[in-house]
Structure formats: C-alpha cells, structure tokens
Amino acid sequence: MSQNVPITVAHGDGIGPEIMAATLLILGEAGARVEIETIEIGEKVFLRGHGSGIEPGAWESLRRTKVFLKAPITTPQGGGYKSLNVTTRKMLGLYANVRPCASYHPFVDTKHPGMDLVIVRENEEDLYAGIEYRQTDDVYQSLKIISRPGTEKIVRYAFEYATRHNRRKVTCFTKDNILKMTDGLFHKVFDEIGAQYPAIEKEHWIVDIGAAKLADTPEAFDVIVLPNMYGDILSDVAAQIAGSVGLAGSANIGDQCAMFEAIHGSAPRRAGQNVANPSGLLLGAVMMLVHIGQPDVAERVHNAWLRAIEDGVHTSDIYVAGVSRDKVSTTEFARAVADRLGLVPERLKAVSYRAAPRETIASVAASRHRAKKALVGVDVFVHWRGGSPDQLGEQVESLSGGDLRLSMISNRGVLVYPGGFPETFCVDQWRCRFLPRTEGGTITHGQIIALLQRIGNAGLDSIKTENLYTFDGELGYSLDQGE
Numbered sequence: 001m002s003q004n005v006p007i008t009v010a011h012g013d014g015i016g017p018e019i020m021a022a023t024l025l026i027l028g029e030a031g032a033r034v035e036i037e038t039i040e041i042g043e044k045v046f047l048r049g050h051g052s053g054i055e056p057g058a059w060e061s062l063r064r065t066k067v068f069l070k071a072p073i074t075t076p077q078g079g080g081y082k083s084l085n086v087t088t089r090k091m092l093g094l095y096a097n098v099r100p101c102a103s104y105h106p107f108v109d110t111k112h113p114g115m116d117l118v119i120v121r122e123n124e125e126d127l128y129a130g131i132e133y134r135q136t137d138d139v140y141q142s143l144k145i146i147s148r149p150g151t152e153k154i155v156r157y158a159f160e161y162a163t164r165h166n167r168r169k170v171t172c173f174t175k176d177n178i179l180k181m182t183d184g185l186f187h188k189v190f191d192e193i194g195a196q197y198p199a200i201e202k203e204h205w206i207v208d209i210g211a212a213k214l215a216d217t218p219e220a221f222d223v224i225v226l227p228n229m230y231g232d233i234l235s236d237v238a239a240q241i242a243g244s245v246g247l248a249g250s251a252n253i254g255d256q257c258a259m260f261e262a263i264h265g266s267a268p269r270r271a272g273q274n275v276a277n278p279s280g281l282l283l284g285a286v287m288m289l290v291h292i293g294q295p296d297v298a299e300r301v302h303n304a305w306l307r308a309i310e311d312g313v314h315t316s317d318i319y320v321a322g323v324s325r326d327k328v329s330t331t332e333f334a335r336a337v338a339d340r341l342g343l344v345p346e347r348l349k350a351v352s353y354r355a356a357p358r359e360t361i362a363s364v365a366a367s368r369h370r371a372k373k374a375l376v377g378v379d380v381f382v383h384w385r386g387g388s389p390d391q392l393g394e395q396v397e398s399l400s401g402g403d404l405r406l407s408m409i410s411n412r413g414v415l416v417y418p419g420g421f422p423e424t425f426c427v428d429q430w431r432c433r434f435l436p437r438t439e440g441g442t443i444t445h446g447q448i449i450a451l452l453q454r455i456g457n458a459g460l461d462s463i464k465t466e467n468l469y470t471f472d473g474e475l476g477y478s479l480d481q482g483e
C-alpha cells in the first residue's frame with residue numbers, strides 16, 4: 001500500500017462545508033490514501049481584513065502539499081476584495097483549467113444527450129493579466145497578453161490530456177481573423193504543437209461561430225483548447241447545456257501545484273439546508289485522485305457516482321418527477337454513492353482511469369528563439385480634444401523633427417490623418433505613428449525621448465508610447481484599418 005498523500009482542504013462558505021463533508025465521506029469510504037491539512041479561506045478571512053481571502057499560514061500549507069481541494073467561497077459584496085481564485089491560480093502558476101462537461105442522458109435532463117467534451121482553458125494570461133489603465137476622459141484600456149511559452153504550455157497540455165484520456169480530437173478557438181498577433185500566435189502554436197500528435201484530429205474555429213456551434217451541437221466537440229477569456233465564458237455555457245452547473249468539477253493544473261473544485265459558487269441561499277448537490281466537488285476530487293496517482297480510487301468513486309445518478313438518486317437541483325426515483329438530501333446522496341462503491345453503471349458508460357498514464361508536465365520549448373530585433377518607429381498616444389484630426393495632424397507634423405516623420409494618426413484603430421473620413425467618430429485619445437525619414441531605417445530611444453520632449457513643450461499630453469519593432473524583419477505591430 002502506498003503512503004498517504006498530503007492534501008490541503010478548504011471547506012469554504014455557503015453550501016461549501018456541506019458538499020465538502022459529503023465529498024470527504026465518499027473519499028474516506030472509497031479508501032483514498034490522503035492525509036488532510038485543513039485551511040480556512042473565504043468570507044471570514046476577507047472580513048478579518050485579508051484582502052485576498054487567504055492567510056499567510058494557508059499559503060504555507062498549499063506550497064507544502066501542492067494539492068488543493070477547495071470548496072466554493074463567498075466573495076463579500078463591495079470593493080477592495082480580490083478574487084481568491086484568480087490569486088491562487090496566478091500565485092501557484094496553475095496555467096491549465098480543465099473542465100469536463102458531459103451529459104447523463106436519459107437520467108439528467110438535457111437537450112444534448114451525446115455531449116461529452118472537455119474544455120482546457122488557459123488560466124494565467126489574456127485579459128485576465130488584469131493590467132488596466134484610464135488614459136483620458138474618454139478612454140480606458142486593458143492589455144491582452146498572450147505569450148509563446150504560456151501558449152505552448154496550455155496547448156501541449158491539451159494534446160497530452162487528449163492522449164492520456166483517449167480523446168480523438170482537439171479543437172482550438174481563437175479570434176485570429178481580428179486579433180492577428182495575440183490570437184494569431186495562439187493559433188500558430190496550436191498548429192505547431194498539433195503537428196507532433198499525428199494520431200489526434202485537429203481543427204480550428206473562429207470563436208464566435210465556434211461558440212454558436214458549441215451551444216447548438218456540443219456533441220461535435222471533444223477537447224477544446226482556448227485562451228482565458230473565451231474559455232471562461234464558454235466553459236460555463238458548456239457546463240450549463242450539459243445539464244446543470246451543479247454537476248461539473250474542474251482542475252487547475254500547474255507545473256508544481258494543482259487545485260480541484262466544483263465550478264459553481266457558494267449558493268448562499270441554499271446553505272445550511274442539506275439540499276445542495278455535492279457532485280461538482282466530488283468530480284473535482286475524482287480528478288484530484290487521478291492527479292495524485294490513485295486512479296483505482298478515482299475509478300471506484302466515479303463509477304459509484306454514475307451508478308447513483310443512473311439509479312435515479314437525485315438532489316433537488318436535478319430531480320425531475322418521472323425520470324428521477326428518489327429526491328435526496330446532500331447527506332443522503334453521499335450515502336447513496338458510498339453504498340455503491342464497487343459497482344459500475346449499467347447504462348451509462350463506466351469510466352476507466354487505471355490504464356491512463358500519469359500526468360506529464362507540459363514542457364516549454366527548451367531553446368527559445370531570440371529574434372533579431374530592430375526599433376523601427378514609435379506610436380505616441382496623446383490626450384487631445386482640440387478639434388479636427390487635420391488640426392492635430394498639422395501640429396504634430398511640425399514636431400516630428402528632422403529625423404522622424406509622422407506617418408499617420410489613428411483614433412480607436414482607424415486612420416484619421418492623413419486622408420481620414422469626416423464620418424469617423426473620434427474620442428479624445430489619438431495615436432500618432434512616427435517612422436524614420438529614411439525608408440527602412442531604424443530609430444533610437446534618444447530620438448523618442450527628444451520627440452516626447454517636443455510634444456510636451458508644445459502643450460500636448462502624451463499619455464503613452466509603444467515602440468515599433470521588427471523581429472527578424474517581420475513587423476511586430478499591427479497596421480491600422482485604412483493604413
């Protein structure tokens with residue numbers, strides 16, 4: 001018998017303690033070889049003045065055990081409280097959010113009987129880097145950050161997951177017809193890494209039509225890998241159309257640590273009534289058992305759970321008269337699952353985890369290519385509400401100096417000078433693009449500083465600059481509509 005594996009457990013808020021008790025009862029009776037360290041997170045910790053909902057001692061436990069089974073928490077209303085989930089993901093480097101969404105037809109009501117897919121969402125980058133600014137009276141900005149190593153990790157994880165779990169296809173969703181550089185990189189890396197997995201079918205969808213297809217025909221998908229924001233939105237859609245948000249669990253995986261949870265929140269209105277469905281957290285715990293190398297226990301628990309669902313033992317959120325047999329409480333449901341340990345479902349497909357090889361850590365390409373980088377221009381954003389684009393154009397032209405030339409001004413990404421349309425609506429943030437006077441030349445940081453000085457001396461408010469580079473001769477910046 002292998003040694004017990006230390007895990008950190010948080011009972012959370014609202015229905016959290018009830019569904020965690022149910023989950024731990026089943027894990028205990030299934031023979032999970034774990035040693036539990038309990039930490040407190042969530043509402044009480046927030047209200048004690050810890051803005052991130054977790055105390056320093058709790059981090060110590062998490063960094064020691066590296067495995068976190070977490071019940072949902074309540075984030076108190078009002079400002080100043082950070083999302084504990086986002087903090088935990090970033091601090092522990094949990095780059096992959098894995099969310100299986102399956103329907104359990106005909107035992108749980110669903111419009112999509114054949115649905116069985118897994119969403120693999122990038123968890124650390126994209127707009128969730130949370131880097132935001134207010135720049136002018138009119139304009140706020142959020143930075144969308146997509147990195148090559150971050151993308152390589154998540155895409156490789158998705159293909160490795162598909163291989164381990166005998167999935168036949170991996171689909172990538174991006175918006176690279178518009179976001180050619182950020183989402184374009186995601187798509188490119190998907191193609192590069194996908195080519196290393198010849199046995200797996202690959203496809204790419206533009207996220208808007210892909211989302212429509214997902215909502216309409218989810219059975220057409222198998223594993224879907226996607227950037228953070230699309231993944232956040234579409235994983236909720238997928239869970240909901242599978243049957244109920246109460247049924248899905250999720251794993252947050254990093255190179256060193258991992259966190260497992262239900263996808264739903266703390267459902268405060270259902271708290272303390274012994275009615276909540278513990279299935280989401282239990283299925284999160286099943287993923288944890290596979291992760292810590294106990295696929296035998298994971299399989300026993302998952303199959304017993306499938307059998308209980310199939311036997312019509314349902315909590316009130318999924319109870320349908322005529323389909324379900326018994327409407328049960330949280331504790332009765334836990335008992336029903338525990339009593340079925342050792343059984344497998346008769347009509348639903350039984351799961352098998354034993355054959356699956358252990359999780360491998362997604363590696364980033366060892367030799368990262370260093371491109372030849374050249375500074376070929378600068379965009380200076382100015383806050384200005386003086387008049388027409390032509391007036392600004394004339395003023396800024398005169399500030400270019402002998403070595404630089406104003407190549408264009410754009411407003412919200414649309415060229416407005418020279419030769420803009422009077423119909424184009426403008427806000428008070430203008431992007432002025434300066435290039436060297438010599439075609440194909442480069443510029444220096446010193447020239448940029450001198451330019452900013454001239455702009456400032458002329459009474460214009462430069463709110464930010466963005467350097468324009470080429471990488472091995474390839475443009476490292478987008479051109480404007482109309483440029």
Ligand code: NAD
Nearest residue numbers: 071072073074075246264265266267268270276277278317
């Ligand atoms: P919620 O997921 O708690 O509830 C949404 C709906 O689903 C409610 O009608 C609820 O009763 C039902 N529901 C959810 N889980 C259920 C279960 N296990 N059994 C039966 N019914 C269930 O979402 P919400 O109401 O928007 O948020 C409540 C609190 O949870 C908020 O404070 C929010 O910040 C927090 N939250 C936490 C997490 C997390 O810790 N991972 C995630 C989402 C929301």
